[in-house]
Amino acid sequence: MVIDAGLNVPAFFTSRAGGISSAPYASLNVALHVGDDARAVAANRKAIEDLAGVPVSFMVPNHGITVAHVSVAGQEPAIADVLITTTPGVAIASQAADCVPVLLHDKASGAVAAVHAGREGLYAGVLDAAVAALLDIRGGWTARGEMSASIGPAICGRCYEVPAQLRQRIAERHPIATASTSWGKPALDIPRAVEARLGQLGFSHITRQRACTFEDPAYFSHRRDGTTGRQTAVIVCP
Numbered sequence: 261m262v263i264d265a266g267l268n269v270p271a272f273f274t275s276r277a278g279g280i281s282s283a284p285y286a287s288l289n290v291a292l293h294v295g296d297d298a299r300a301v302a303a304n305r306k307a308i309e310d311l312a313g314v315p316v317s318f319m320v321p322n323h324g325i326t327v328a329h330v331s332v333a334g335q336e337p338a339i340a341d342v343l344i345t346t347t348p349g350v351a352i353a354s355q356a357a358d359c360v361p362v363l364l365h366d367k368a369s370g371a372v373a374a375v376h377a378g379r380e381g382l383y384a385g386v387l388d389a390a391v392a393a394l395l396d397i398r399g400g401w402t403a404r405g406e407m408s409a410s411i412g413p414a415i416c417g418r419c420y421e422v423p424a425q426l427r428q429r430i431a432e433r434h435p436i437a438t439a440s441t442s443w444g445k446p447a448l449d450i451p452r453a454v455e456a457r458l459g460q461l462g463f464s465h466i467t468r469q470r471a472c473t474f475e476d477p478a479y480f481s482h483r484r485d486g487t488t489g490r491q492t493a494v495i496v497c498p
């Protein structure tokens with residue numbers, strides 16, 4: 261299953277379907293660090309490149325705010341939670357399994373970005389870092405309304421249970437992340453907080469997938485399954 265990201269450039273989110281990895285990574289896992297067979301991951305990445313129509317650069321996320329610029333198609337991935345490019349024909353990807361994949365397009369400059377926005381990345385300012393990089397490319401901080409964002413499938417606020425102290429820490433910066441699970445425990449709604457922060461940062465056009473990776477077995481969920489794969493968000497610089 262491939263979900264169009266609804267941006268004005270080629271951009272999509274994948275589910276578990278369409279790859280060759282075996283359980284617990286079945287089947288379209290793109291992450292090398294989770295214990296899957298490297299040949300299977302390579303084949304899955306090739307399948308995603310076929311969907312994108314061009315080579316794809318994948319990130320090595322580490323829940324930080326590092327931004328890596330990609331200028332060559334298929335460039336080796338950097339340890340970063342934001343990939344950004346202005347080179348036509350270059351595709352970049354983020355991967356996640358409950359964390360929030362975000363794709364950004366700045367119509368003014370033509371730049372695109374792929375972001376891995378988990379709980380700690382959001383808290384540390386990964387979205388702000390991505391937007392700062394986009395605005396640096398523009399050379400100015402005007403007319404942010406031309407920036408579009410698409411938020412991919414992630415664990416929802418009814419499912420993402422956390423200790424009360426952790427909820428409180430995140431809520432100090434993102435009050436809107438405060439949530440409770442469907443079973444009445446403290447929780448965080450990271451996708452909702454991501455959407456709100458993008459709005460604050462000036463995005464006029466934001467689309468958000470409502471699928472919950474924890475609830476929907478079509479997606480990888482680290483919280484649900486522990487050892488598992490990662491799904492992908494891909495955007496191509498036009």
Ligand SMILES: [Zn+2]
Pocket residue numbers: 415416417418419420472473474475
């Ligand atoms: Zn949920």
